Amino acid sequence: MWRVRHPSAPSNQPGPPFDAPAARRLRAALGMGPEHVAHGMQVSYGLPYVTPDLVIAWERGVSPPSSAELSALAGVLWCAPGELIARPRTLREHRMARGIAPEDVAREAGLDLRSYLRMEESGDWRGNERQSVALADALRLSLPDFVAVTGREQRLAELLRSAASTRWQGYVRPVGKIAPLEKDILEEVLQELHEDYQGHMAATLSWGGGSSDSSDSGRAFLDDIVDNFWTAVRRRTG
Incomplete structure (x- = not known):
């Protein structure tokens, strides 16, 4: 090589x-x-x-x-x-994709340049809610990208896995704090994820224990739970 x-x-x-x-x-x-x-x-x-x-x-x-x-x-x-640029994931990648200088993003977000650059380099966004909204506006972030850039995607995944595998009703509010969507949309999406996951797992509980394929399918569904969530959201929001 x-x-x-x-x-x-x-x-x-x-x-x-x-x-x-x-x-x-x-x-x-x-x-x-x-x-x-x-x-x-x-x-x-x-x-x-x-x-x-x-x-x-x-x-x-x-x-x-x-x-x-x-x-x-x-x-x-x-x-x-x-x-x-391929699909950006980090704060720096989104800024580069937009062709915006770091000082311009820092100014729009109400941060001094040094603080902003530290967040960009570490990948650990520490802005408050007002600064986060300003960041999203400056970089024209979609909601999925905003959640990823501000470091909330892992927590979202944890909540969605629990919602899919237990009682989804108890996760509407926690998920809504991370992904601020209308309540009825969140309810529909979480119910859909729950039903889809249960469908993947149903064969495991039938026919004397089912097959390992259904268990693998269920695990794969949970592994991709964030993408499955945003796909279901897009179907309802256009």
Whole structure:
């Protein structure tokens, strides 16, 4: 296995999740070769170490670009940085996908830059409710992304697993505190998850103990409980 080395590259933050096929597709649509991309990044963005081989490595997923490299690549390919980013998960990745400077997000959220950067680097969001809402507005976060970025997804998963496997009625309010949806939607979704999980497990209790396949199916359903929850929410909210 080979590695691309560029020792003259400046130190930089790790880049967001890179969409290598999108980079290759966008380059081809412009009729550019890797050498054209490399030349553009050298001349227009002051990155002399970028070679055609490095561009090819990015497109093959061998060596993802850093944050600065991705921004320069987007400039050369005449696209927004978000078009070169796979589905963002972290606070930094969402900010990069929107092409927003950290100081702008910090200002919108009412935080000093140093505090915001600490949260971004640690992945531990500590803003209050007002700051959290401002963050969601600044980054245009969907509710699922907001829950993930603010570190609430693990707690949501725990509540949803309990709701699916026990009495779901007792979890409407706790889940609503994490995912503020209308009560009737939450009730319908939690009931659906409960019924789906019980359906996966029903065969285990029949025919003299059922099969291990049904147990495996039930565990898989609980493992994907957060995705199952948001899918059910989207069906009801459009």
